[in-house]
Amino acid sequence: MSEILEKQVFSLPKSLKDVPTHFCPGCHHGIIHRLVAQTIDDLKLQDISICVGSVGCSVFIYDYIDVDTVEAPHGRAPAVATGIKRARPENFVFAYQGDGDLAAIGFSEIVHCANRGERVTIVFVNNTVYGMTGGQMAPTTLLGQKTTTTPYGRSESNEGYPLKMAEMLASLEGTAFSARVAVNNIKNLMKTKKALKKAFMVQLEDLGFGFVEILSACPTNWHLTPLEANMRVEKEMMKYFPLGIYKDKLEDKK
Amino acid sequence: MSRIEIREERCKGCLLCTSVCPENILVQGNVINSKGYKVITCDEEKKENCRGCGFCAEICPDGAIVVFKTIKPKGSK
Amino acid sequence: MDKNKNNKERMLVKGNEAIAIGALDAGVECYFAYPITPQSDIPEYLSRELVKLGGEFLQAESEIASINMVLGAGACGKRAMTSSSSPGISLKQEGISYMAASEIPGVIVNITRGGPGLGGIQPSQGDYFQATRGGGHGDYRTLVLAPSTCQECYDLTIDAFDLAFKYRNPVLILGDAILGQMKEPIVRWKERTINPNEGNEWKLTGKKGRAQRILKSLYLGDGEMEAHNMKLWKKYKSMEQDVRWEEFLVDDAEVVAVAFGSIGRIAKSSARKLREKGYKVGVFRPITLFPFPYEPLRKLAISGKRFITIENNTGQMVEDVKLAICGVGETEFFANMPGKVSTPEDFLEPIKKMF
Secondary structure (H helix, E strand, O other): OOOOEEEEEEOOOOOEOOOOOOOOOOOOHHHHHHHHHHHHHHOOOHHHEEEEEOOOHHHHHHHHEOOEEEEOOOOOHHHHHHHHHHHOOOOEEEEEEEHHHHHHHOHHHHHHHHHOOOOOEEEEEEOOOEOOOOOEOOOOOOOOOOEOOEOOOOOHHHHOOOOOHHHHHHOOOOEEEEEEEEOOOHHHHHHHHHHHHHHHHHHHOOOOEEEEEEEOOOHHHHOOOHHHHHHHHHHHHHHHOOOEEEEEHHHHHO | OOEEEEOOOOOOOOOHHHHOOOOOOEEEEEEEOOOOOEEEEEOOOOHHHOOOOOHHHHHOOOOOEEEEEEEOOOOOO | OOOOOOOOEEEEEEHHHHHHHHHHHHOOOEEEEOOOOOOOHHHHHHHHHHHHOOOEEEEOOOHHHHHHHHHHHHHOOOOEEEEEOHHHHHHHHHHHHHHHHHOOOEEEEEEEOEOOOOOEOOOOOOOHHHHHOOOOOOOOOOEEEOOOOHHHHHHHHHHHHHHHHHHOOEEEEEEEHHHHHOEEEEEEOOOOOOOOOOOOOOOOOOOOOOOOOEEOOOOOOOOHHHHHHHHHHHHHHHHHHHOOEEEEOOOOOOEEEEOOHHHHHHHHHHHHHHHHOOOOEEEEEEOEEEOOOHHHHHHHHHOOOEEEEEEOOOOOHHHHHHHHHOOOOOEEEEEOOOOOOOOHHHHHHHHHOOO
């Protein structure tokens, strides 16, 4: 008689708390939080990580990722991360921010943090809208996109063009890794894993500032179903925000 | 045949898993969990085609899917 | 702490430098700031000296960035400081509110200048309200220390760090342009010490061997906000044990001038001059502006003294004086207008009018 053996092939990362989340159905934060936790586990960083939380739907990151965490005021996470890393360079320091936090109110902080080549890693979740506050325009809102503060669609003449953060930060000498990825399908999700690992590695190898921009869906504020929202990431967002690795000092090192 | 288990209380009915299953096994079920979401389920006729690839679990934002891959049975040729 | 003046370094320095030196000796490990007149001597001094001692110095891109860097370093239990002047301190209010709410220690130095707005680089005391009434949003307080001499600049900076960690709170040092720029000898009595165990119970170090620590200020759960605010309120009340003030020639004084910082010091000179002419004048100088020395001031009022509050603004501390003596005394107010650099002569007539 032969036995049927099976093994569990997927499990949640150790540093991700196994709790229900407050995220909306189909929100990509759930995926990205898990990938960040997975990377922490893969690189054995849980015991030495210090996370800087930001303001937005991800404000409760400390309820989900089990590492020492400090909350930063809106937009200031890169400055707080700088303070932490200067105080405790032996720790692994990362921040997780949305598009309002990073590209609007926190624009100065992220640019200067990257410019100084701070040995920190920033995960940037770009969903072209302000989620937590109910769907207002973000710096990454696409032209023509309707939001609660651009009811006629974002216009170039009034609001200007959306900001492309991965490219901009890649142009700075201090940036050691900058990439734009997505989690809308498995192929892109695997690339996101790789990008996160590299963004973490440039800190561990003392090469400079690490940055990953992750295109994400916000079904609730886009007024789409989760599946439709997922499609929008590919059909609309990737056209303006191309996926790619814009800077990789790890590759250059080889 | 590999299989998945669904943690019904975690599922938010987002259906992202249905977009990645290579065998199209996952469908929206009729069970509504205590949070009010329609929980995902496996199509009875297709579920034996499960490859244990884990794609559904990878894309799930809520950790609602556990994947078991069948290892070749002992003693089989 | 003992001030051992034997064999201790004596230096002739600006008030700003005295603060920087006090910070070094207090064990400051991280300093982040942005230049602004009249306090740029502080970052300039520390840019040279702090790195020699293995500390971290960074000129940040703004006052906002620098207070947030202090927040980060403080979250790790390191003694961290920032300094600025009035408009820059306005920018820091958000960060200070967050630090107070998350109970993260740090020292913030305000070398006050003329205001409001861009104002000017002349001295003023126009930030008293900002300093003592929280300044930022929410129900919080910072301890506020107001030096009046270069020696006090040094001494109180050392105290500021100790108090910040004692209470897990931001502490403000409120100076002004006169104090920042004038030179006086100081005795550098403290040896720089860093305590690696400071903050062991709460600081972020990585969760090895223990549970996760979270430093935050968001309280949404049922009853959480009330409980947190109650905790902070009790803490601020307990700060009263560290209240400080100076009484100068008050015992037989008929009129007491109430003044803080450099104006307090100048008022003492005015009092001496008036005493020579037979006027019985004293000076009550609050040193902690929060907690304010209400009780000792009230005692003087009960004993029948009359008061004149003198400030380099249009009337801020005078409200605390009125609170202190309400029902048992009254105070006149003399505004040494912001921007006007005071001399002892300026206060003679206003005080004489009280007799």
